[in-house]
Amino acid sequence: MDACVPVWFLVVYRIQNPALALYRKGDYAKAIDAFRKAIQQKPDSPEDHFYLALAYDKVGDHTNAIKHFRECIRLNRTLQKSTAISGLVSRIRGS
Numbered sequence: 001m002d003a004c005v006p007v008w009f010l011v012v013y014r015i016q017n018p019a020l021a022l023y024r025k026g027d028y029a030k031a032i033d034a035f036r037k038a039i040q041q042k043p044d045s046p047e048d049h050f051y052l053a054l055a056y057d058k059v060g061d062h063t064n065a066i067k068h069f070r071e072c073i074r075l076n077r078t079l080q081k082s083t084a085i086s087g088l089v090s091r092i093r094g095s
Contacts, residue, residue, distance in 0.1 A: 023051055028058045046076035053088075062092045 019034030035052035039045065053068035069089050 019048070020051055023055055028055045031055045032059070044075055046072045049075065057088075057092055065092050 017038075019031055019038055022028075022031035022034055032052060032055045035048050035055060038048045039052065042048065049068045049072040053065045053072060056062070056065035056068060066089055069092075
């Protein structure tokens with residue numbers, strides 16, 4: 001799933017993002033809160049919307065997952081052509 005974002009950015013993003021650490025630990029509720037706060041401070045971050053969407057998907061909130069996947073795509077033109085994101089949205093809709 002991370003293939004949608006440039007590798008160099010992911011290295012920096014992962015090191016500096018406590019919300020992502022919560023997501024990786026499986027603490028999705030806290031990760032959602034942390035990503036929402038990050039988005040309040042930086043609403044144009046496609047990466048935060050992407051991981052927030054993944055966290056919402058993990059807790060079964062598919063409406064918000066789709067909303068944030070779409071926002072991620074809107075914010076990042078290279079993702080607009082991504083079949084990986086489209087596949088995630090299609091899978092969630094089918095749940």
